[in-house]
Amino acid sequence: MEKSFRGRTLAVIRDFSVEEQLFLYQKTKELKQKWLAKESLEEFQIKDPVNIYIVFVEPSTRTKESFINAAKFHRNARVNIFDAEHSSFNKNESYVDTFCMLTSYGDYSIFITRTRLEGVPRLLERKVGEFAQRHGIEKPAFINGGDGRHEHPTQELLDEFTFLEHNNFDNSHIRIALIGDLLHGRTIHSKVDGLRVFRNVEVDLIAPEEIQMPEHYVQRMIENGFEVRKYCSIDEYLASENVAKIWYFTRLQLERMGEDILEKEHILRKAVTFRKDMLDKIPEGTKFYHPLPRPKVNSEIPTFLDNLPLNGWETQARNGFWVRIVLLSMLGGAITMECDDVESNEQQQEDEYEFIIPAPITHGSKGVEKEGKRGIKPIENGTVIDHIAKGKMPEEIFATIVKIRKILKLYDCDSADGIFKSADGNFKGYISLPNRYLTKKEIKKLAAIAPNVTVNIIKDSTVKEKYRIKLPPRIYNFDEIRCKNENCITHPKNGENVGASFVRVGDKLVCEYCETPHDYSEIWTI
Numbered sequence: 001m002e003k004s005f006r007g008r009t010l011a012v013i014r015d016f017s018v019e020e021q022l023f024l025y026q027k028t029k030e031l032k033q034k035w036l037a038k039e040s041l042e043e044f045q046i047k048d049p050v051n052i053y054i055v056f057v058e059p060s061t062r063t064k065e066s067f068i069n070a071a072k073f074h075r076n077a078r079v080n081i082f083d084a085e086h087s088s089f090n091k092n093e094s095y096v097d098t099f100c101m102l103t104s105y106g107d108y109s110i111f112i113t114r115t116r117l118e119g120v121p122r123l124l125e126r127k128v129g130e131f132a133q134r135h136g137i138e139k140p141a142f143i144n145g146g147d148g149r150h151e152h153p154t155q156e157l158l159d160e161f162t163f164l165e166h167n168n169f170d171n172s173h174i175r176i177a178l179i180g181d182l183l184h185g186r187t188i189h190s191k192v193d194g195l196r197v198f199r200n201v202e203v204d205l206i207a208p209e210e211i212q213m214p215e216h217y218v219q220r221m222i223e224n225g226f227e228v229r230k231y232c233s234i235d236e237y238l239a240s241e242n243v244a245k246i247w248y249f250t251r252l253q254l255e256r257m258g259e260d261i262l263e264k265e266h267i268l269r270k271a272v273t274f275r276k277d278m279l280d281k282i283p284e285g286t287k288f289y290h291p292l293p294r295p296k297v298n299s300e301i302p303t304f305l306d307n308l309p310l311n312g313w314e315t316q317a318r319n320g321f322w323v324r325i326v327l328l329s330m331l332g333g334a335i336t337m338e339c340d341d342v343e344s345n346e347q348q349q350e351d352e353y354e355f356i357i358p359a360p361i362t363h364g365s366k367g368v369e370k371e372g373k374r375g376i377k378p379i380e381n382g383t384v385i386d387h388i389a390k391g392k393m394p395e396e397i398f399a400t401i402v403k404i405r406k407i408l409k410l411y412d413c414d415s416a417d418g419i420f421k422s423a424d425g426n427f428k429g430y431i432s433l434p435n436r437y438l439t440k441k442e443i444k445k446l447a448a449i450a451p452n453v454t455v456n457i458i459k460d461s462t463v464k465e466k467y468r469i470k471l472p473p474r475i476y477n478f479d480e481i482r483c484k485n486e487n488c489i490t491h492p493k494n495g496e497n498v499g500a501s502f503v504r505v506g507d508k509l510v511c512e513y514c515e516t517p518h519d520y521s522e523i524w525t526i
Contacts, residue, residue, distance in 0.1 A: 003337045006108070007332040008131075011121035012515070014193040021197050021336050022171070025161045028319075028326045029169065031380060035141065044325060044454065046074040046332035052104040054101075055082040056145065057112040062292055063154070067112050067467040070324035074332060078106075094496050096151045097491070099124050099140075100131040109140040110331050118148035119489040119513025123498055141331040148487045149184045149253070150514050154327065156190035157292050158320040160197055165319070166287055166312070171283065176244065177200040178235065180250035180300055187291045188250055192220045193207050201226040204238050204244055210261050211252070216517045218509070233271035238281045245286045249274075249300040251293070273300050273378045283411040287312030304481040355447055355470040361463050384456040385446065388429035394419050397429040400450050404431065404526045407449055407480055408442050443467075448475045448509070448520055450498045471520060476501035481490060481523045490512040 007017060015022070032043055040117040047505075052071040056064050071079045093116075103109055113121055121144040132139045141267065146152040163174060174195065182188050182205060195201045203226050205213050212230065221228050231237040254271060261268070274288075288301050305311060331336045385404070389397040401417050404410065410433065417431040443455060447469040457465035475481060481500045483490050490498040490513055500510040500523070508517040 001185060001339055005336070005340045006115060006334055007141055008331060009121060009125040009142040010153050010327070011142065011144045011147075011438075012151045012193070013156045013190045014196075014431055015153070018197055020337065021160065021194075021196060024157065024323070024326055024330065025164055025169075025197070025227045027329070027335055028161050028323050029165075031326055032319070032322045041073075044073075044334060046076050046307075046329060046334045048076060048333060049107070050074070050077050050332050051080060051109040052077045052328065053080045053082055053102055053109060053111045053361075058114045058116050058146065060114050060145065062320070063114065063152075066320045066324055067143075067145065067154075070211060070284045070321055070328055073325050073368045074328060074334075077328075077332070092495070095120055095124060096127045096131075096496070099128045103128055103132055103137060103140050108138045108348065110143065111140060112145050113141045113147075114145040115147050116487065116495075117489045117494055118150040118262075118485065118487050119511070119515075120147050122513050123489050123496075141403055143327065143331070146186055147515070149186050149189070152186040152291075153190055153194075154324060155320075156194040158316065158323040159187070159191070159248070159286065159289065159291070159295065159326065160194050160324050162289065162316045162319050164197070165315075166246060171198050173200040173202075174198040174246065175204070175244040176246045176248055177204040177206055177237065178213070178248050178250075179206040181205045181211045181252045182250070183211040184253040186232070186251040188248075189217055191248075192217045193224065195226065196224055202229075202244070203227070204229045204231060206231045206234060208232055208264075208268050210264060210269055210317075234274060234278065235271075237395050241281065243281075243286075245283055247286065247288045249288060249290045251290075251295055251300060269298055271299075273298065274302065274305065276304060282310070286310060289313050289316050310356075320384065345403065355472045357468045357470060360469045361467045362465050378460055378461060379432055380461045381459055382411060382432070382434040382436050383438055383491045384433070384444070384458065385431040386428070386454040386456060388431070390422070390428035390452065391426045394427050397427055401429045401431060403524065403526060404446065404449055407524060408438075443469065443474055444475070445478060447472050448481075449477075449524065451520060471504050471507065471509070473504045474502065474512075474514075475523065480525050482525050483511040483514060483516055484518060484522055485511065485514050485516040488516065490514075 018311065031041065034041055054064060054071065056069055068079065068081060071077055096417065099111065111216060111334050121142045124142050129139050144153050145149060146236065164171060167174065177187055195203070203221060205228065209210040215342065218228060237243060250263065288305065290301055292313060294301060294329060301313070326335065329435045388404070389400040395420050410431065413433060413436045415433045417429065419427055421427055421430045437457065438455065446453065448471065451469060453469050455467045456463050477499060482492065483500050485491065486493055488511060489496055490500045490511070501512040502518065503512055505517070509520055509523055
């Protein structure tokens with residue numbers, strides 16, 4: 001069975017499965033070999049007419065020019081280089097409106113975007129896809145050429161192809177040192193999932209604490225089965241006498257740093273800059289890589305390395321052209337992939353309310369089970385929310401009760417609340433709501449405000465239904481939630497009128513657009 005990639009979006013590297021990435025790398029290998037041997041390349045060219053839009057709102061040279069030339073390789077493609085400086089973006093037109101308009105100018109389009117805001121490609125995939133469906137237009141494809149400090153998946157594709165080439169296309173094992181600004185480097189963040197194309201992965205993270213890899217990315221690496229080590233500087237790393245043969249440098253992204261970090265620039269730069277006196281400590285066969293550009297002053301990999309065998313970044317940069325040709329070939333329908341099941345990569349949809357778990361009813365004849373002599377006064381009909389913030393200090397429990405009341409607007413009925421110590425010695429809170437039943441939407445909100453509470457439904461002085469409420473798998477369509485990342489496309493300061501949306505990953509809620517992790521208490525504006 002043949003799988004087509006038309007209409008697919010590459011917003012983050014894991015939008016392509018490991019098998020799909022390996023397929024892309026194999027096709028890139030074939031293209032590069034034929035290109036260098038001056039053989040026919042017709043099989044890689046898009047056959048049907050397609051509009052390829054290159055929309056770079058954030059400045060770029062290598063990624064942009066690489067994509068322009070890769071797009072022009074496809075003779076049936078109309079290449080449109082969108083001038084963002086003189087576009088309607090400067091008239092406060094939304095991203096969605098602009099791309100809907102561009103989508104209507106042809107039967108099929110591929111968009112390559114680069115933006116300072118994070119999560120834009122995912123937004124466009126959803127909203128412009130809905131527009132296309134409404135008007136009977138083929139769903140466009142979107143490629144993320146970098147969104148803020150979030151991800152840069154096409155750079156990751158060319159990096160992984162280069163690493164595989166370095167390993168003679170053996171993907172059984174890789175050990176790699178990631179060096180430099182690991183906090184802001186989106187090419188580094190893409191490696192959290194991109195390195196999964198190797199079956200066994202060891203990662204050495206080399207950076208001062210101020211610009212070290214964000215902890216949630218480190219945890220994802222560990223969850224992916226990577227062996228992770230941390231070092232504060234190259235000197236400390238070399239002193240370990242057990243170093244990788246693949247070094248990946250990234251520049252200090254001063255434009256994304258706050259004043260507190262910029263004050264330490266000299267110290268940070270020294271920790272991640274290679275020096276001549278380090279040469280004799282490098283294992284034979286080592287290669288240095290870099291996504292480029294290098295700073296022309298105080299570069300992490302100084303120019304004295306250019307003519308040494310350590311130089312791998314020039315081949316790496318050239319590989320970007322071939323990788324992007326193949327990516328466009330796939331999204332343009334020229335290359336299809338044989339597979340057993342075309343639906344194998346689609347996630348199974350979860351039950352929207354699987355987090356509401358029925359619980360056994362014990363001694364339910366008097367409204368709720370009593371807690372000693374200070375039991376909650378039974379109610380005849382209504383709802384009792386129990387076990388609020390159990391185990392927390394009374395101040396936090398009280399604050400949670402207030403938050404529940406504010407968000408669910410539980411101040412328009414005769415009700416009661418309180419804090420008491422349960423039989424196991426832990427404090428917990430409750431809210432008693434006579435003649436008031438929560439809707440499913442309210443219960444979903446409650447689960448995101450205070451997971452692990454118990455909801456008792458009482459009728460005729462008897463508990464008829466009892467539920468344990470866990471953290472929902474997805475939280476969206478609520479006016480009171482917000483992503484804390486101010487660079488996220490959903491943040492109100494960016495004026496795009498995009499509602500926040502979160503998915504549950506472990507015990508965290510992750511923004512569906514920029515992937516910033518949140519504690520459940522952090523998403524609420526109240």
